[in-house]
Amino acid sequence: MSYRKRKREKRGRLVKPRPPQYSSLTVHEKGEYGRAVDLLYDLRHGETYTNLLRKHRLSAHKAHWYLGSNLIGGTRGKRVRASKSDRLVRELLFPTPFG
Secondary structure (H helix, E strand, O other), X not given: OOOOOOEEOOOOOEEOOOOXXXXXXXXXXXXXXXXXXXXXXXXXXXXXXXXHHHHOOOOHHHHHHHHHHHEEEOOOOOOEEEOOOOOOOOOOOOOOOOO
């Protein structure tokens, strides 16, 4: 999957690319996406961004690709922060009678 670049609208504004839809991801990409969502959760609870990238085995490029605008900052020497809320899809596991 190629990384989409920013596009200019007719009025000259930059439009950021949206993260990929969950339903269109492959099995491998869904695993990366799940790790990115876990990284976002940990980032909200006070751990540092670079340590979390190592912990969740993600590159900064992949984290930005899956989390998009939910990561704030990171440019011009600013810290990377998590947005206060998001609408990301999460896999939920429900208990069954067999475990």
